Amino acid sequence: MSIIVGNETKLVISGLTGREGTFHGLRNRDYGTDVVAGVTPKKGGQDVEGIPIFDTIKEAVDGRGANTSMIFVPARFAAAAMNEAIDAGIETVITITEHIPVHDMLDIYWKAREAGVRMIGPNCPGVLSPGKANVGIIPAQFFQRGSIGVVSKSGTLTYQIGNELKQAGLGNSTIVGIGGDPIVGSDFIDILELFENDDETELIVMVGEIGGDAEERAADYIAEHVSKPVVAYIAGFTAPPGKQMGHAGAIISGSSGTAEAKKQALEAQGIRVGKSPTETAQLAAETIGAKA
Amino acid sequence: MDLLEYQGKQLFARHGVPVPDGRVADTVEAAVAAAEEIGYPCVIKAQVQIGGRGKAGGIKVATNREEAGEHAKAILGMDIRGPRGEGPFTVHQVWIEGASQIESEYYASIILDRSAKKLLAMLSTMGGMNVEEIAEKDPDALVRRHVEPHEGFGESQANALVADAGVDEDARAKTAEMMVRLLNAFNESDATLIEVNPMVVTGDRDVIALDSKVTIDNSALFRHEDLAGLEEGFIEDPQERMAKEKGLTYVKLDGDIGILGNGAGLCMSTLDVVAQAGGKPANFLDAGGGSKADAIVDALEVITSDEKVKAILFNIFGGITRGDEIAKGIIEASQRVDIDVPLVVRLDGTNSEEGLGLLADADLPNLHVEKTMLGAAEKVVELAGTS
Numbered sequence: 001m002s003i004i005v006g007n008e009t010k011l012v013i014s015g016l017t018g019r020e021g022t023f024h025g026l027r028n029r030d031y032g033t034d035v036v037a038g039v040t041p042k043k044g045g046q047d048v049e050g051i052p053i054f055d056t057i058k059e060a061v062d063g064r065g066a067n068t069s070m071i072f073v074p075a076r077f078a079a080a081a082m083n084e085a086i087d088a089g090i091e092t093v094i095t096i097t098e099h100i101p102v103h104d105m106l107d108i109y110w111k112a113r114e115a116g117v118r119m120i121g122p123n124c125p126g127v128l129s130p131g132k133a134n135v136g137i138i139p140a141q142f143f144q145r146g147s148i149g150v151v152s153k154s155g156t157l158t159y160q161i162g163n164e165l166k167q168a169g170l171g172n173s174t175i176v177g178i179g180g181d182p183i184v185g186s187d188f189i190d191i192l193e194l195f196e197n198d199d200e201t202e203l204i205v206m207v208g209e210i211g212g213d214a215e216e217r218a219a220d221y222i223a224e225h226v227s228k229p230v231v232a233y234i235a236g237f238t239a240p241p242g243k244q245m246g247h248a249g250a251i252i253s254g255s256s257g258t259a260e261a262k263k264q265a266l267e268a269q270g271i272r273v274g275k276s277p278t279e280t281a282q283l284a285a286e287t288i289g290a291k292a
Numbered sequence: 293m294d295l296l297e298y299q300g301k302q303l304f305a306r307h308g309v310p311v312p313d314g315r316v317a318d319t320v321e322a323a324v325a326a327a328e329e330i331g332y333p334c335v336i337k338a339q340v341q342i343g344g345r346g347k348a349g350g351i352k353v354a355t356n357r358e359e360a361g362e363h364a365k366a367i368l369g370m371d372i373r374g375p376r377g378e379g380p381f382t383v384h385q386v387w388i389e390g391a392s393q394i395e396s397e398y399y400a401s402i403i404l405d406r407s408a409k410k411l412l413a414m415l416s417t418m419g420g421m422n423v424e425e426i427a428e429k430d431p432d433a434l435v436r437r438h439v440e441p442h443e444g445f446g447e448s449q450a451n452a453l454v455a456d457a458g459v460d461e462d463a464r465a466k467t468a469e470m471m472v473r474l475l476n477a478f479n480e481s482d483a484t485l486i487e488v489n490p491m492v493v494t495g496d497r498d499v500i501a502l503d504s505k506v507t508i509d510n511s512a513l514f515r516h517e518d519l520a521g522l523e524e525g526f527i528e529d530p531q532e533r534m535a536k537e538k539g540l541t542y543v544k545l546d547g548d549i550g551i552l553g554n555g556a557g558l559c560m561s562t563l564d565v566v567a568q569a570g571g572k573p574a575n576f577l578d579a580g581g582g583s584k585a586d587a588i589v590d591a592l593e594v595i596t597s598d599e600k601v602k603a604i605l606f607n608i609f610g611g612i613t614r615g616d617e618i619a620k621g622i623i624e625a626s627q628r629v630d631i632d633v634p635l636v637v638r639l640d641g642t643n644s645e646e647g648l649g650l651l652a653d654a655d656l657p658n659l660h661v662e663k664t665m666l667g668a669a670e671k672v673v674e675l676a677g678t679s
Binding site: 020024075076099100101102103104106107109110125137138139142152153154155156157158159160163180182183207209210212213214217233235236237238239259275276277278 | 404406407409410411441479482484509510511512514515543545553554555556557558560561563564565566567568573576609610611612613640641642664665666
């Protein structure tokens with residue numbers, strides 16, 4: 001199966017006509033993703049190397065059957081593009097754009113939840129299901145098809161771990177970059193649930209970093225709801241504690257947000273945590289080996 | 293972006309949140325003039341972005357002109373360290389405000405609850421101490437209320453919060469009004485944190501904000517010209533200041549191995565792996581996505597300007613970043629910047645082969661290429677130990 005993106009994905013890209021949008025949009029198509037349309041206001045009727053451009057996402061949904069949208073527009077236009085995608089009836093919205101105001105994301109988060117739309121990102125590298133579809137900026141050549149699901153807050157760290165897995169002869173069902181912003185459309189828990197229900201996924205690698213308490217909540221969720229083995233990695237053990245601006249953040253989460261606190265929360269639920277990306281890949285390989 | 297106390301209070305005042313009348317000053321003369329205008333007793337407060345100013349002697353009450361001068365002289369230029377040893381932060385500005393007659397001290401804050409994806413308003417009648425102490429001493433004394441997306445936070449929500457917190461009957465209406473105004477200020481200025489500690493009830497039963505901690509979302513500054521133009525706290529560290537001018541994400545650490553990575557996660561992971569190999573990172577520097585050669589030259593300038601640095605590690609896994617651009621940056625930097633310490637480079641990902649080819653052709657002295665992240669970490673630790 002794989003999750004979120006796959007053979008059934010029909011992708012419309014907001015911002016396809018921009019320089020980066022064109023570069024990555026065409027790379028996604030070359031990989032085999034069914035890129036059905038691009039959207040840029042006032043450029044409807046044009047095309048980017050054969051991909052038709054529309055003025056609105058609605059036209060791409062009605063005319064080309066788009067079901068997934070990738071947002072690749074500058075930050076100050078991104079909220080409008082995400083709203084447009086939700087209103088147009090898109091099922092999955094994947095936002096690559098970084099520096100989107102967090103208050104905008106709060107509004108969009110609830111709007112998407114109520115509309116039943118799956119949001120990934122913002123400020124994320126996208127989603128790759130090796131051999132099927134790549135939506136975003138993940139360099140697909142460093143991953144191969146297999147049975148490990150990866151969910152990560154960090155882009156480049158995901159590439160590092162994916163590459164280590166590949167060198168260990170392992171591949172991936174889907175790699176999901178959820179992004180590291182304060183408000184993201186999907187948390188670790190949302191993606192863990194999808195992997196748990198995905199036939200193709202046998203093991204899950206979760207890559208976290210300091211800040212917030214998403215890893216701690218994921219640890220509790222895994223203990224209760226995930227039957228598949230999970231291996232984790234946390235970055236930021238040597239990161240300096242951030243300058244303190246009030247302590248209200250730590251109080252509500254009940255966690256200090258440090259790497260050590262996250263590691264302990266995960267290990268307390270029996271989840272193995274790698275010391276380095278390399279060791280994390282080794283733990284995944286061992287676990288899969290023991291299972292086979 | 294963290295606002296200084298006085299900037300936060302000015303923001304409060306614009307949103308109708310009562311604050312004491314005050315002036316900012318950066319010289320003793322200006323401070324005395326401000327004190328004379330405001331009248332006595334007045335409070336002279338160090339403007340630094342760190343807690344614990346009172347304990348450090350950065351907040352003093354003046355009852356006459358002479359004392360105002362003495363206190364301003366003592367506070368301006370003083371170095372203040374935070375409760376966890378942060379800093380030191382040198383005081384470049386003081387805020388002078390009329391002294392308030394304090395009957396009760398409350399704690400109030402509004403924050404973004406990342407887990408619940410909602411704003412959270414908190415209120416306690418145990419003000420003055422920090423929120424962690426309140427939560428520890430008497431968790432029930434800290435009342436919390438989420439702002440529901442379709443409901444918002446108006447008079448009725450504020451009244452419930454204030455009643456739950458056990459605010460004195462005759463201060464409830466004004467406290468509730470302040471909470472609503474703080475929430476409006478939070479939303480209208482794209483804040484991610486507002487903390488008022490203490491919020492005080494005066495002898496006249498007025499409720500005023502005696503301190504402010506405000507963080508504004510940097511990503512939203514484009515729609516807040518008034519805030520974007522504010523002078524930020526002076527950055528003391530020369531490398532951090534230089535990095536900020538060049539638009540680099542840099543944090544100074546106390547070790548001797550300079551680090552550059554692309555992406556915050558990989559960069560943090562690099563610090564961890566270097567530490568595990570027995571080394572001490574000198575900095576965190578995230579070159580970001582899609583770095584071009586110029587950014588690499590800038591980054592090397594910042595890293596090498598730190599005299600403690602004995603060796604440098606570049607750990608790059610290119611996605612949107614291209615290895616050939618990184619290599620070009622390193623080669624260009626070697627001509628423009630005086631790099632007299634060994635440089636270990638690990639280059640993987642997009643166009644890494646082209647990049648490695650360029651580095652091989654350039655044949656730079658003191659440059660070591662390593663294939664893996666762990667190998668590169670071990671190598672740089674070894675080189676830092678011997679140089």
